[in-house]
Amino acid sequence: MTLAPDIIEQLARARADLRMGVPIVLCGAPSALVMAAETLSAQRLTDLLALGGAPVLAITARRAQTLKARAYDGDLARIALPEDATPAWVQSIADPADDLRAPMKGPFTCARGGNADAHRAALDLVKSARLLPAALVLEVPDGSEFATRHGLTLLDLAAATPALTARSPLHPVVNARLPMEVSEAGRLHIYRPDDGGEEHYAIEIGRPDRSAPVLARLHSACFTGDLMGSLKCDCGPQLRAALAQMGDEGHGVLLYLNQEGRGIGLANKMRAYSLQDQGFDTVEANHRLGFEDDERDFRLGADILKSMGFSAVRLLTNNPRKVKMMTASGIEVAERVPLKVGENRHNSAYLATKAKKSGHLL
Numbered sequence: 108m109t110l111a112p113d114i115i116e117q118l119a120r121a122r123a124d125l126r127m128g129v130p131i132v133l134c135g136a137p138s139a140l141v142m143a144a145e146t147l148s149a150q151r152l153t154d155l156l157a158l159g160g161a162p163v164l165a166i167t168a169r170r171a172q173t174l175k176a177r178a179y180d181g182d183l184a185r186i187a188l189p190e191d192a193t194p195a196w197v198q199s200i201a202d203p204a205d206d207l208r209a210p211m212k213g214p215f216t217c218a219r220g221g222n223a224d225a226h227r228a229a230l231d232l233v234k235s236a237r238l239l240p241a242a243l244v245l246e247v248p249d250g251s252e253f254a255t256r257h258g259l260t261l262l263d264l265a266a267a268t269p270a271l272t273a274r275s276p277l278h279p280v281v282n283a284r285l286p287m288e289v290s291e292a293g294r295l296h297i298y299r300p301d302d303g304g305e306e307h308y309a310i311e312i313g314r315p316d317r318s319a320p321v322l323a324r325l326h327s328a329c330f331t332g333d334l335m336g337s338l339k340c341d342c343g344p345q346l347r348a349a350l351a352q353m354g355d356e357g358h359g360v361l362l363y364l365n366q367e368g369r370g371i372g373l374a375n376k377m378r379a380y381s382l383q384d385q386g387f388d389t390v391e392a393n394h395r396l397g398f399e400d401d402e403r404d405f406r407l408g409a410d411i412l413k414s415m416g417f418s419a420v421r422l423l424t425n426n427p428r429k430v431k432m433m434t435a436s437g438i439e440v441a442e443r444v445p446l447k448v449g450e451n452r453h454n455s456a457y458l459a460t461k462a463k464k465s466g467h468l469l
């Protein structure tokens with residue numbers, strides 16, 4: 108019997124550490140000390156440089172493309188940290204905010220050959236902590252001894268690597284009646300994962316027949332659109348129109364998935380908005396930050412639907428990826444129901460970009 112946290116729980120601790128600016132250690136061959144670029148303090152950078160060795164700043168190939176740094180590992184680049192590196196230098200590599208003002212950031216010396224497994228895991232970790240995808244990595248000879256000496260969270264790299272991309276099961280926590288404007292027969296269900304991650308919600312309208320395709324919407328959280336009435340996207344009108352249609356039909360299920368900013372988090376979405384104000388479109392902005400255009404995992408939507416007893420949907424969406432992911436996850440999409448509402452002069456270019464680059468149906 109052991110009360111020790113398993114690898115999933117250790118990963119949740121590691122994410123919390125990185126968000127606070129505390130380093131973690133990945134134990135493997137070789138072992139590595141990891142810090143998130145976004146939360147790096149001047150003191151910790153000084154301490155890192157004092158350790159000697161050859162620290163690198165790992166960034167995704169997407170970010171490397173903008174910086175013209177060589178991504179020899181394919182999906183990532185390892186930029187050698189100059190001896191006189193400052194927190195401002197690290198920030199300027201991680202964050203594209205001043206790319207246009209200071210375009211000449213290189214030339215960079217990028218590591219080639221050797222093992223990039225720890226760097227890849229470090230990037231997955233900072234991304235899943237909703238931080239900028241950039242991490243400082245320093246090889247250390249004995250990870251376990253180093254972590255113990257400094258009181259740092261230690262993760263086994265071989266165990267962490269598959270766990271980082273695994274999907275944690277979602278459990279129903281509670282559900283309760285929620286009379287709503289669109290229907291008095293509303294019910295809110297809360298789902299919680301085991302990995303310390305975000306909870307997700309299901310709004311059930313009426314009591315839909317489990318043996319027939321249910322009118323369903325997979326809505327991704329959008330604080331700006333859903334709550335603030337932002338005109339930059341169509342999320343608020345889509346949310347309200349989907350609920351209204353379910354109210355009119357008397358049945359439906361709306362999943363409110365906490366995947367803000369297509370899975371990059373609100374802070375990063377606001378960074379993307381700043382880049383959009385510099386002239387980049389929604390896809391280019393994600394790429395310049397080092398993210399893919401869409402970092403969401405819709406399989407968790409399928410998990411919730413199955414847990415509620417549904418196996419087929421009439422899916423309210425214009426996004427063919429959602430249809431594909433549902434089908435691949437074992438939920439039959441009997442019909443795609445278009446959801447076109449809320450176009451205005453501020454979001455028409457955004458909607459056109461989604462149609463042109465992300466395959467959304469007009």
Ligand SMILES: Nc1nc2c(ncn2[C@@H]2O[C@H](COP(=O)(O)OP(=O)(O)OP(=O)(O)O)[C@@H](O)[C@H]2O)c(=O)[nH]1
Binds near residue numbers: 327339366379423429
């Ligand atoms: N990164 C990023 N996320 C955005 C931006 N604008 C909106 N979002 C996020 O995009 C998500 C909205 O997508 P959805 O409406 O669920 O899905 P969709 O891919 O547009 O497909 P539909 O089902 O047709 O609406 C929300 O998580 C928003 O926060 C943006 O410019 N950048």
Ligand SMILES: [Zn+2]
Binds near residue numbers: 333341
């Ligand atoms: Zn939105």
